[in-house]
Amino acid sequence: MSAAASDLPLPASASRTMAMMAHLSTLIGFFLSVSVTVGLLGPSLVWLVAQRRDDFLAAQAREALNFHISVLLCGLLLMVLPTPPSLMAVVVVGWMAMVVLVAGLAYEGRPARYPAALPILRRPRRLSRG
Numbered sequence: 001m002s003a004a005a006s007d008l009p010l011p012a013s014a015s016r017t018m019a020m021m022a023h024l025s026t027l028i029g030f031f032l033s034v035s036v037t038v039g040l041l042g043p044s045l046v047w048l049v050a051q052r053r054d055d056f057l058a059a060q061a062r063e064a065l066n067f068h069i070s071v072l073l074c075g076l077l078l079m080v081l082p083t084p085p086s087l088m089a090v091v092v093v094g095w096m097a098m099v100v101l102v103a104g105l106a107y108e109g110r111p112a113r114y115p116a117a118l119p120i121l122r123r124p125r126r127l128s129r130g
Helices: 003-007 011-030 038-048 055-079 087-109
Strands: none
Touching: 011 038, 011 055, 011 087, 038 055, 055 087
C-alpha cells in the first residue's frame, strides 16, 4: 500500500455501515425465497439517496447494483442453457462469498470492487467550471 493511500481518512462509521448493508441487501431475495430481483431494492435505494451526499457510499451501492445485475444476467443465461445443477450451486456459493467478502471490505472503509461485475451503472461525470 502506498503512503498516499494510507493517508486517506476512513469514511464515517455510518457511511461504512450503510455501504456494507447495500452489499448484503442483495442477498435478501435469496434468503427470503422470493424473487432474486428483490435484492436490487436495497442498493438502488442507497444509491439514489447517497448519490449527491456521500461519494464512498454511492460508489459502493453502485458496485453492489452492478454486480447483482451481472449475476442476474448470468443466472438467466445459465437457466436457458443446459447447465448441470452442480455448476449452478458453484455459481450461487461464489456469488454469496463475493458479496460477503466485499461487504466486509466496505465496512472497513476500503473501496471494494467486484472483479466480475459489468459496468452497467457508471459514475456520473462532473462538469468542470472554468
